[in-house]
Amino acid sequence: MGDSFVIAIDFGTAFSGYAFNITPREEKSEPHLQRWGKEYGFDSPKTPTCILFNEDETFLSFGYEAKITYKEMSREEAKKHYLFEDFKMALYSKKLNSDLKIKAANGKSMKALKVFSESLRFLKEEALRTISRNTGGERLFIASDFIWVLTVPAIWDPSAKQFMREAATQAGIITEGDEEKLVIALEPEAASIWCKKLPSEGFISEKHNAESLDQSAGTKYIVVDCGGNVSVTLMK
Structure with missing residues (x-):
């Protein structure tokens, strides 16, 4: 690909966000950092790492919308739904497999792989929609047009990093055969590279x-x- 198309997802413990670059390779790079929460009176470079599912475990919303929607529910409604906050470190020091479950705010449990993959799916689709708006709809971008960078803590062991790869695959970020388009970046190394710039x-x-x-x-x-x-x- 002649152009340097990159989408980087910072999947944080408390807050998450993404940035992208669609600048032609021969031109000066101009990364775009998405802002969040304006409809709720915020203007931040990240949104809360918070995801909401209904009682059938169907994805409803992510970030500020998920947090505020759940907060405004009645007690009975909240009991039926699944809200996950600050769940990233649930992978730390755990024996990881596809059956691992994590607890929601109301004590109900759901498979961790679904919680992570649906979070990444939201961020992926939101990034692609933003890029489409910023380019005036001149081209329909799909996930395979990009190199994807996903940050993970350096303290995670290889099984947790592999878990994130599986979640990214389920989210449609990469497909079988183009696994090289996903770069797992250690957070301290990413910070170090930024410092050098x-x-x-x-x-x-x-x-x-x-x-x-x-x-x-x-x-x-x-x-x-x-x-x-x-x-x-x-x-x-």
Whole structure:
């Protein structure tokens, strides 16, 4: 493919989001980061990692919509539904298989693979819809047009990473035969690569203390964890 088409999904413990790049390879890359929650009065680069299913285990919504919809339900309705929040680390230190179940907010259980795959399916389809809108509908993009990047914690063992691959396959992100289009990226390594892209001017070493930083009004500090090495960037 002549163009560099990439969709990166940051599937976080508390919040998730995605970014994409559809810039031709010969041009300067201009990644797009999706914003979330404007219909609810928010404007954030991520949405809560929260997914809602009905009593038949059918997907209903994800993110802010799932959280708010569940909150507004009556007690009886909430008992029938499945709301999963902050469920990503359910894979940590678990014996993973297709029968593994995780508990919803009301104590009911569902297969973890379905919870994860439906979450990824939502993010996939939302990304493709956003790209279609941003390109004026000139081309119908499908999942196989892209290289997909999915972040995972470095502390996860190989079985958890394989579990995420299976979830991505069930979500339709990749299909049999094009598995190479899914890149599993370790979160600290992704942060480290991002740090290397930032300008060297304005960085302060981790050895500086608060007194040595400019505390003048209007100064903001962005802290980036680069695989254990903390860098602080000054933003005026």
